[in-house]
Amino acid sequence: MNEIEILQKTQEFIFKGFTGEGTGHDYFHIERVVKVAKRIAREEDADLFLVELAAWLHDVGDYKLHGGVDKSSELITEFLSELNVSQEIIYKTISIVSQVSFSKGKTAESLEAQIVQDADRLDAIGAIGLARVFAYGGSKEREIWNPENPEMTTVQHFYDKLLKLKDLMNTNSARKIAEERHQYLEEFLGRFYKEWEGHY
Numbered sequence: 001m002n003e004i005e006i007l008q009k010t011q012e013f014i015f016k017g018f019t020g021e022g023t024g025h026d027y028f029h030i031e032r033v034v035k036v037a038k039r040i041a042r043e044e045d046a047d048l049f050l051v052e053l054a055a056w057l058h059d060v061g062d063y064k065l066h067g068g069v070d071k072s073s074e075l076i077t078e079f080l081s082e083l084n085v086s087q088e089i090i091y092k093t094i095s096i097v098s099q100v101s102f103s104k105g106k107t108a109e110s111l112e113a114q115i116v117q118d119a120d121r122l123d124a125i126g127a128i129g130l131a132r133v134f135a136y137g138g139s140k141e142r143e144i145w146n147p148e149n150p151e152m153t154t155v156q157h158f159y160d161k162l163l164k165l166k167d168l169m170n171t172n173s174a175r176k177i178a179e180e181r182h183q184y185l186e187e188f189l190g191r192f193y194k195e196w197e198g199h200y
Contacts, residue, residue, distance in 0.1 A: 024132030126181030
């Protein structure tokens with residue numbers, strides 16, 4: 001099976017497994033991450049096949065979608081082995097995926113891991129990131145905002161994660177995209193608080 005066929009089978013696998021997922025980690029999130037990762041990979045002269053493969057698989061087995069248990073290594077190995085992908089590529093793919101998640105706090109080591117991490121983080125900010133954070137908060141039955149008890153609200157997640165992402169981008173290509181998307185979040189929060197206080 002050549003690289004094009006492997007990527008096609010991987011896309012089909014992700015479409016089947018993630019279509020209709022309701023926390024903001026659905027098929028279309030993954031597809032957007034793939035598109036941005038490919039764009040950055042071309043600009044940064046990275047291994048395009050490895051970047052695209054890892055980007056398609058970056059949410060497979062994620063602990064958020066498996067009751068707090070990380071199954072990514074197990075499920076990715078099983079899937080790619082069925083396609084007769086080499087052990088070297090499987091190892092590299094799992095290594096990249098293990099470094100993507102914000103909550104794991106890992107530093108992306110290879111250029112390819114940096115790119116997939118950047119692409120995933122870019123999808124968490126800007127207009128779509130804004131929509132995703134409220135979708136995820138709703139799926140966890142969180143309040144939108146509660147100034148008396150902000151810790152477990154969706155708006156608090158902006159401060160815990162989203163507003164930090166701009167300064168955590170690895171590549172120059174991602175930093176340029178992040179600047180505008182970050183600004184959008186800042187503008188939204190300004191308007192949100194004004195409306196909350198009845199000033200709009």
